[in-house]
Amino acid sequence: IKNGPCINRKYVQTIVDFIRERISILPTVGIVCGSGFGKIASRMKNAQVLKYEDIPNFPRSTVVGHPGNLVFGEFGGKMVVVMQGRFHMYEGYERQQIAIPIRVMKLLGVEILLLTNAAGGLNRSLKVGDLVCIKDHISFPGMSLNNVLAGPNDEDFGERFIAISDAYDSTLRSIFKKVVAEMNFSDVVKEGVYAHVGGPNYESPAECRMLLMIGADVVGMSTAPEVLVARHAGIRVFALSLVTNVSVLDQESKEKASHEEVLRATEARVDDVEKLFEEMISRL
Numbered sequence: 360i361k362n363g364p365c366i367n368r369k370y371v372q373t374i375v376d377f378i379r380e381r382i383s384i385l386p387t388v389g390i391v392c393g394s395g396f397g398k399i400a401s402r403m404k405n406a407q408v409l410k411y412e413d414i415p416n417f418p419r420s421t422v423v424g425h426p427g428n429l430v431f432g433e434f435g436g437k438m439v440v441v442m443q444g445r446f447h448m449y450e451g452y453e454r455q456q457i458a459i460p461i462r463v464m465k466l467l468g469v470e471i472l473l474l475t476n477a478a479g480g481l482n483r484s485l486k487v488g489d490l491v492c493i494k495d496h497i498s499f500p501g502m503s504l505n506n507v508l509a510g511p512n513d514e515d516f517g518e519r520f521i522a523i524s525d526a527y528d529s530t531l532r533s534i535f536k537k538v539v540a541e542m543n544f545s546d547v548v549k550e551g552v553y554a555h556v557g558g559p560n561y562e563s564p565a566e567c568r569m570l571l572m573i574g575a576d577v578v579g580m581s582t583a584p585e586v587l588v589a590r591h592a593g594i595r596v597f598a599l600s601l602v603t604n605v606s607v608l609d610q611e612s613k614e615k616a617s618h619e620e621v622l623r624a625t626e627a628r629v630d631d632v633e634k635l636f637e638e639m640i641s642r643l
């Protein structure tokens with residue numbers, strides 16, 4: 360196992376100091392935007408923006424649909440920081456670098472993290488446009504020492520060994536479900552297990568059949584590492600997948616997943632997610 364950069368308290372504090380000198384907002388809620396979800400920030404009030412590239416020691420976004428901004432502002436009556444664009448290991452980052460933004464949020468004062476992602480729908484009841492509230496995950500990189508928490512542990516953030524049986528906060532899921540019912544979105548919202556794969560290729564049909572067999576409902580290339588870093592640091596977590604394509608289980612099928620399809624499906628649902636999150640945040 361390679362150690363990579365140690366994203367310790369000192370490293371993160373230099374980023375936090377830089378942000379604090381420029382941004383007056385003290386966020387208690389963080390949002391991580393998946394592919395095409397950057398628009399979630401559009402209804403924020405008094406927004407202040409920092410580009411990732413202007414923040415020393417901060418990674419850069421390389422994926423189309425991930426703009427690369429930290430947006431601070433008021434949303435649902437709370438002070439919020441939105442990550443427009445996340446980092447994935449397939450972009451070539453050392454796995455520890457995925458921890459940087461989440462640890463920055465922790466030191467800025469974030470207590471609750473909402474994450475979104477685009478995902479393939481494995482469960483045959485899922486359709487493109489469905490939202491899946493994540494209740495648990497299976498992380499292939501996480502189980503195979505490509506774990507974001509592997510390497511030297513900085514006790515300033517959390518303990519070496521952490522339980523993740525309650526990683527996806529049941530109270531936050533209940534609040535979300537209530538909001539969904541009241542806003543009449545129940546027919547497009549489900550709950551399920553997220554399979555985290557390394558990517559960057561979409562899964563083969565045989566891989567999809569395996570994922571379905573082991574209990575996954577949706578599959579994607581993100582979220583689980585950020586959830587681990589957040590839980591390690593004691594941040595409460597809520598995560599939502601948007602089904603942007605239905606996973607192909609049969610190699611004779613003519614259906615093919617594509618990033619354009621993912622961005623199109625996200626575009627069609629992002630306003631709904633923004634409204635649901637705004638209402639959810641107002642109830643936290």
Ligand code: ADE
Pocket residue numbers: 477478479480561562578579580603604606616621
């Ligand atoms: N992101 C969007 N769709 C995906 C899929 N089918 N697999 C992995 N990541 C995805």
